[in-house]
Amino acid sequence: xxxxxxxxxxxxxxxxxxxxxxxxxxxxxxxxxxxxxxxxxxxxxxxxxxxxxxxxxxxxxxxxxxxxxxxx
Amino acid sequence: xxxxxxxxxxxxxxxxxxxxxxxxxxxxxxxxxxxxxxxxxxxxxxxxxxxxxxxxxxxxxxxxxxxxxxxxxxxxxxxxxxxxxxxxxxxxxxxxxxxxxxxxxxxxxxxxxxxxxxxxxxxxxxxxxxxxxxxxxxxxxxxxxxxxxxxxxxxxxxxxxxxxxxxxxxxxxxxxxxxxxxxxxxxxxxxxxxxxxxxxxxxxxxxxxxxxxxxxxxxxxxxxxxxxxxxxxxxxxxxxxxxxxxxxxxxxxxxxxxxxxxxxxxxxxxxxxxxxxxxxxxxxxxxxxxxxxxxxxxxxxxxxxxxxxxxxxxxxxxxxxxxxxxxxxxxxxxxxxxxxxxxxxxxxxxxxxxxxxx
Amino acid sequence: xxxxxxxxxxxxxxxxxxxxxxxxxxxxxxxxxxxxxxxxxxxxxxxxxxxxxxxxxxxxxxxxxxxxxxxxxxxxxxxxxxxxxxxxxxxxxxxxxxxxxxxxxxxxxxxxxxxxxxxxxxxxxxxxxxxxxxxxxxxxxxxxxxxxxxxxxxxxxxxxxxxxxxxxxxxxxxxxxxxxxxxxxxxxxxxxxxxxxxxxxxxxxxxxxxxxxxxxxxxxxxxxxxxxxxxxxxxxxxxxxxxxxxxx
Numbered sequence: 119x120x121x122x123x124x125x126x127x128x129x130x131x132x133x134x135x136x137x138x139x140x141x142x143x144x145x146x147x148x149x150x151x152x153x154x155x156x157x158x159x160x161x162x163x164x165x166x167x168x169x170x171x172x173x174x175x176x177x178x179x180x181x182x183x184x185x186x187x188x189x190x
Numbered sequence: 191x192x193x194x195x196x197x198x199x200x201x202x203x204x205x206x207x208x209x210x211x212x213x214x215x216x217x218x219x220x221x222x223x224x225x226x227x228x229x230x231x232x233x234x235x236x237x238x239x240x241x242x243x244x245x246x247x248x249x250x251x252x253x254x255x256x257x258x259x260x261x262x263x264x265x266x267x268x269x270x271x272x273x274x275x276x277x278x279x280x281x282x283x284x285x286x287x288x289x290x291x292x293x294x295x296x297x298x299x300x301x302x303x304x305x306x307x308x309x310x311x312x313x314x315x316x317x318x319x320x321x322x323x324x325x326x327x328x329x330x331x332x333x334x335x336x337x338x339x340x341x342x343x344x345x346x347x348x349x350x351x352x353x354x355x356x357x358x359x360x361x362x363x364x365x366x367x368x369x370x371x372x373x374x375x376x377x378x379x380x381x382x383x384x385x386x387x388x389x390x391x392x393x394x395x396x397x398x399x400x401x402x403x404x405x406x407x408x409x410x411x412x413x414x415x416x417x418x419x420x421x422x423x424x425x426x427x428x429x430x431x432x433x434x435x436x437x438x439x440x441x442x443x444x445x446x447x448x449x450x451x452x453x454x455x456x457x458x459x460x461x462x463x464x465x466x467x468x469x470x471x472x473x474x475x476x477x478x479x480x481x482x483x484x485x486x487x488x489x490x491x492x493x494x495x496x497x498x499x500x501x502x503x504x505x506x507x508x509x510x511x512x513x514x515x516x517x518x519x520x521x522x523x524x525x526x527x528x529x530x531x532x533x534x535x536x537x538x539x540x541x542x543x544x545x546x547x548x
Numbered sequence: 549x550x551x552x553x554x555x556x557x558x559x560x561x562x563x564x565x566x567x568x569x570x571x572x573x574x575x576x577x578x579x580x581x582x583x584x585x586x587x588x589x590x591x592x593x594x595x596x597x598x599x600x601x602x603x604x605x606x607x608x609x610x611x612x613x614x615x616x617x618x619x620x621x622x623x624x625x626x627x628x629x630x631x632x633x634x635x636x637x638x639x640x641x642x643x644x645x646x647x648x649x650x651x652x653x654x655x656x657x658x659x660x661x662x663x664x665x666x667x668x669x670x671x672x673x674x675x676x677x678x679x680x681x682x683x684x685x686x687x688x689x690x691x692x693x694x695x696x697x698x699x700x701x702x703x704x705x706x707x708x709x710x711x712x713x714x715x716x717x718x719x720x721x722x723x724x725x726x727x728x729x730x731x732x733x734x735x736x737x738x739x740x741x742x743x744x745x746x747x748x749x750x751x752x753x754x755x756x757x758x759x760x761x762x763x764x765x766x767x768x769x770x771x772x773x774x775x776x777x778x779x780x781x782x783x784x785x786x787x788x789x790x791x792x793x794x795x796x
Contacts, residue, residue: 123554130568130768136728151562169728171552172735175573176563181552214629216621240628244621245654252618252651256594256625259612264625282615388592388610389630395589401604401613 119182120158120170126178127155133170133179139163142170192371199334200225200364202372203293203357204233206338207265211345211376212291213239214264216253218246218272221305222361223295226267237375247272251279251292258288259400261387263345263378267293269361270303270311273319280354281320285402285412287386289348291341292319292326292356295364298526306526307361309446312503315358316475323413325420326356327427328474330445334368336472342373347427349384351419358474360498362447362528423476430478431470434460438467439489440542443482443508444496445471448522448529452496455535464542474504482511493518494541496534500524555579556588557608564602568768570725570758571599571640574667575606577731578638581739582609585746591634592626594619596648598640599673599760617648620655620664627662634742635662642672645681645705652707659716659750663741666707668783669758677763681705684778689763704782708755712788718750720789724757724780726772733785744792757783 120141127149134142134156143159155178158164171179197205204226207215215234217227227243234241240257244250250266257264268276273294283290296311298304315328327347331337340357348355383392388400404412431449434456435441444452449470459466471478482493493512495502502520509518521537523529557579565572582591591609595601597616604613614622619637627635644652644666652664671689672678679689679696682704686695696704712720719741723734734756741752757779759771766774787793 126562128562128567132568132768132772135769135772153567168552172731173573173728175565175569175576177554177558177576177579179552180554183551214625216625242624242628245650249618249621249651249654252615252621253625253628255614255618256612256622257629258625259622260626260630262625262629278615279618286613388612388626390589390610390633391630397608397610399604399607399611399613401595401611402615403601403604403613 119161119164119166121180121182122156123178123180124149124155126176127153128176129153129155130175132173132175136169136173138167138169139165192373194369194371196367197334197370198225198365198367199337199359200295201229202334202338202370203341204229205372206341207291208233208237208239209373209375210342211263211378212265213237214254214257214262215239215266216242216244216250217266217268218244218250220269220272222297222307222364223267223269223293225364226293247275248279251276254290255279255283255286255288258283258290259286259388261383261389261392265291265293267295269295269297270299270314273311273314277320280326281322281324282402283354284320284324284326285322286400287352288354288400289345289352290354291344291348292354294356294358296358296360298524304526305361307447307498307528308524308526309360309448309498310503310524311358312474312497312499315356316477319356324416325475326354327351327423327476328356328358330358330472330474331363332446332449332470334363334366334370337363338370338372352386353419358446360447420476424479427473428476428478428480429472430481431468431472432481433468433470435467435469437465439465439491440494440538441485441490442466442468442494442496442538443471443504444468445474445504448496448498451529451531451534454531455538458535459538466538477507479511482508487515490516492516492541494538495520496529497522498524498529555583557582557591559606559608563606565599566762568759568761568771569599570669570756571602571667573725573731574665574756574758575603575638577735577738578636578665581735581742582634584739585742587634587742590632591636594623594626594635594637596637596639596643598643600638600640600643600667601674603638617643617646618651619643620648620651620660623662624655624658624660627660631661631748634746636742637662637664639664639666640673641666641668641670641680641682645707653710656711656717656751656753657714661745661748661750663745663752663754665738666753666755667758668707668755669760670704670779671760671763673760673763677760682783684782706783708753708788711753716751717753717789718744718791719752721787722755722757722783722785724775724785726757726759726775730785757785
């Protein structure tokens with residue numbers, strides 16, 4: 119499952135645009151710098167393909183390793 | 191006892207640099223310094239060093255910037271036009287606090303000027319080698335031997351100050367062949383690589399960065415430190431030769447090749463009973479202010495600035511110390527026309543005879 | 549299940565780049581490849597002048613910030629004296645293709661054993677959007693307000709094509725960062741370039757088509773579309789030279 123770290127997000131929307139399963143949607147909360155950041159609106163559909171993390175310019179999205187959640 | 195050789199000035203400098211620890215040179219062809227890159231192109235690889243002929247002087251000084259950032263003793267050489275092209279790079283070396291040796295074998299200027307020798311880059315060297323108000327220590331040897339001694343130890347100053355050093359000579363001294371005694375090769379290992387450098391060979395295991403751009407308060411701090419450094423140079427590092435000045439009524443001020451011609455004139459005039467001496471700046475920056483400021487002006491009747499450039503470029507630095515306490519005269523040749531014994535002698539005699547206004 | 553973590557050489561703070569800026573993505577890709585190759589302590593980033601210089605406050609590895617256009621020259625001084633290091637120059641189009649054109653062509657022609665990563669967004673972003681050597685014909689900038697006119701400004705420079713005509717370069721490729729496939733291809737291309745360098749085989753060049761929402765006056769998402777319709781047709785992504793592959 120993906121993890122979004124709002125701190126780095128600048129609301130560019132690339133993750134939402136390229137998610138093949140339409141998991142993400144722009145949230146209505148802002149981070150400390152005033153940017154809306156995405157939320158997993160459709161979490162069940164996530165196939166952990168990692169495209170969102172790959173296209174994120176700010177490395178704000180991470181996927182933990184297999185099974186346990188080892189890195190933030 | 192070093193190794194005695196009969197060498198051309200330019201080649202003596204190149205060998206002295208290698209023995210002084212230089213292991214990187216980048217340069218570009220320009221008369222009258224060509225023997226320096228030519229010599230180093232085969233000599234540096236012999237000692238595990240690197241020689242690169244850059245596509246321009248601009249590229250060359252930036253190659254030096256890169257190698258210097260790694261703690262490698264690095265050098266470039268050129269003549270006036272090339273030093274102008276390197277001005278930006280030298281300013282970056284100063285801003286990034288990187289040691290390096292810059293050599294200018296100067297020629298007739300401005301512009302493409304002439305490929306014959308001249309001392310037309312004094313102001314460039316001592317006032318503004320580049321933008322931003324920084325200074326380099328500027329050494330002006332007047333012989334192949336002195337050039338060897340200065341270049342051999344140039345990186346001791348550069349690394350002490352983390353600042354580039356300039357050696358200013360002219361086409362005469364670059365091409366003169368003289369006997370030189372070469373000091374031994376300085377043995378250096380990875381342990382000598384400065385801690386501040388980006389090299390990891392000295393065991394550094396933390397992130398390092400070197401930058402010529404800072405946030406404003408930090409840059410202001412760096413400028414303040416530089417100001418203190420320049421004052422320190424003035425106190426500790428001035429080098430000057432004072433020849434027969436104790437009882438002199440007239441004093442010639444000249445550096446580099448002009449000082450050799452002037453010394454001949456001083457000796458000739460002394461034989462004629464004229465009380466004349468020579469002050470020869472060896473460091474042009476820091477300028478030997480005290481030598482001129484503390485003269486006994488009740489005795490000194492005139493000071494003659496002899497330079498191989500017209501108009502004289504060192505004159506204002508002299509006048510700043512003389513402060514009007516006696517007349518300051520100038521005599522010079524320029525554009526690649528050389529000073530000669532007779533010319534200097536006649537000019538001084540005419541000045542002494544009073545026929546020459548200031 | 550892909551594992552994906554934040555590259556170790558990225559600072560623990562947001563980058564200085566504008567929202568959606570692909571410079572930031574390019575920087576991330578480089579950091580990711582360096583992690584993959586375990587080269588964190590051995591890497592050395594030669595940072596140029598322009599928006600690329602925002603990496604001064606973002607890059608966590610060793611770096612040297614150099615004068616505008618001179619990164620390939622400084623990298624030459626670094627790599628020649630420290631051949632064991634992974635050295636790469638990260639430059640924008642103004643830095644590389646305008647003021648630094650002699651430096652890049654000469655370094656490539658000397659076959660210097662380092663990598664140049666060229667972020668091409670067809671504008672001088674840092675200084676407010678002036679025409680760059682790669683600005684497209686007809687593209688409006690603050691110095692071509694009616695659109696770039698080749699009659700007075702010539703044509704956008706194709707750096708991969710130019711460099712691939714040289715004998716010495718080993719790998720020359722262009723990727724567009726406006727799609728997941730482009731990003732993945734770019735990551736592989738950067739890795740290949742670094743591997744060729746680490747094997748001591750010579751000069752490698754990776755051009756990354758990037759964007760500039762601020763100066764293109766487009767939203768981040770619209771820039772990606774603009775790249776499809778305008779940038780990519782002119783700057784065709786692909787591998788322009790690969791002496792490894794040719795050898796097989």
